[in-house]
Amino acid sequence: xxxxxxxxxxxxxxxxxxxxxxxxxxxxxxxxxxxxxxxxxxxxxxxxxxxxxxxxxxxxxxxxxxxxxxxxxxxxxxxxxxxxxxxxxxxxxxxxxxxxxxxxxxxxxxxxxxxxxxxxxxxxxxxxxxxxxxxxxxxxxxxxxxxxxxxxxxxxxxxxxx
Amino acid sequence: xxxxxxxxxxxxxxxxxxxxxxxxxxxxxxxxxxxxxxxxxxxxxxxxxxxxxxxxxxxxxxxxxxxxxxxxxxxxxxxxxxx
Numbered sequence: 001x002x003x004x005x006x007x008x009x010x011x012x013x014x015x016x017x018x019x020x021x022x023x024x025x026x027x028x029x030x031x032x033x034x035x036x037x038x039x040x041x042x043x044x045x046x047x048x049x050x051x052x053x054x055x056x057x058x059x060x061x062x063x064x065x066x067x068x069x070x071x072x073x074x075x076x077x078x079x080x081x082x083x084x085x086x087x088x089x090x091x092x093x094x095x096x097x098x099x100x101x102x103x104x105x106x107x108x109x110x111x112x113x114x115x116x117x118x119x120x121x122x123x124x125x126x127x128x129x130x131x132x133x134x135x136x137x138x139x140x141x142x143x144x145x146x147x148x149x150x151x152x153x154x155x156x157x158x159x160x161x162x
Numbered sequence: 163x164x165x166x167x168x169x170x171x172x173x174x175x176x177x178x179x180x181x182x183x184x185x186x187x188x189x190x191x192x193x194x195x196x197x198x199x200x201x202x203x204x205x206x207x208x209x210x211x212x213x214x215x216x217x218x219x220x221x222x223x224x225x226x227x228x229x230x231x232x233x234x235x236x237x238x239x240x241x242x243x244x245x
Contacts, residue, residue, distance in 0.1 A: 036245055051169055052244070056218060056221035092245070116244060117245030118242060120242060120244050120245075121168070121218070121239060121244075122244025123169035123243050144170045144243075146243070147240070147241035
């Protein structure tokens with residue numbers, strides 16, 4: 001299986017990543033992509049700031065990819081997670097899965113996202129729109145995003161029944 | 163031993179990382195937290211709700227009762243919010 005895991009500040013190109021995964025292969029029947037974007041809630045947000053634990057973040061994503069590979073017949077997986085300051089409307093995360101059949105590609109992409117959100121060491125901080133650009137870095141006006149119970153719940157559906 | 167702090171734990175302690183020599187009697191993550199809290203109000207603040215602080219030993223997520231034997235690197239951070 002072809003695996004690409006990147007943590008980067010730069011944006012990514014979804015079409016380019018799909019083409020790269022399919023390049024030179026004729027046994028791929030399905031490519032599923034998930035793109036997570038920075039969402040603004042009614043103009044409240046000026047930017048999200050993403051922090052990660054270098055080393056552990058890459059290792060953890062690779063571990064999740066290995067788990068996906070053991071559960072579904074996959075030909076390729078690409079995971080790109082951006083860090084740093086990200087504006088509303090911009091890309092945050094990309095998951096691409098390639099398989100012979102669509103079901104494996106769909107399910108693996110969902111599995112990867114569910115565990116990426118809850119077990120890879122990334123943290124989001126909101127910079128509010130009214131904080132002004134000059135002092136947008138001050139801790140009093142910014143807010144760390146809280147972990148959601150719903151995200152933890154989402155991982156439970158992948159538990160293998162004994 | 164190297165300690166890393168991330169997200170609001172980093173902001174509260176006022177540092178991203180530091181190198182410490184573990185004092186006698188500090189053998190688990192929980193004991194390390196107890197000792198860090200004696201080092202100043204910024205550490206008390208960071209660890210005031212210990213159950214909200216996750217720990218990793220050598221980049222593996224662990225529970226607070228985990229031993230620090232042979233550990234090179236410990237990290238403290240809030241629950242993850244990536245994706």
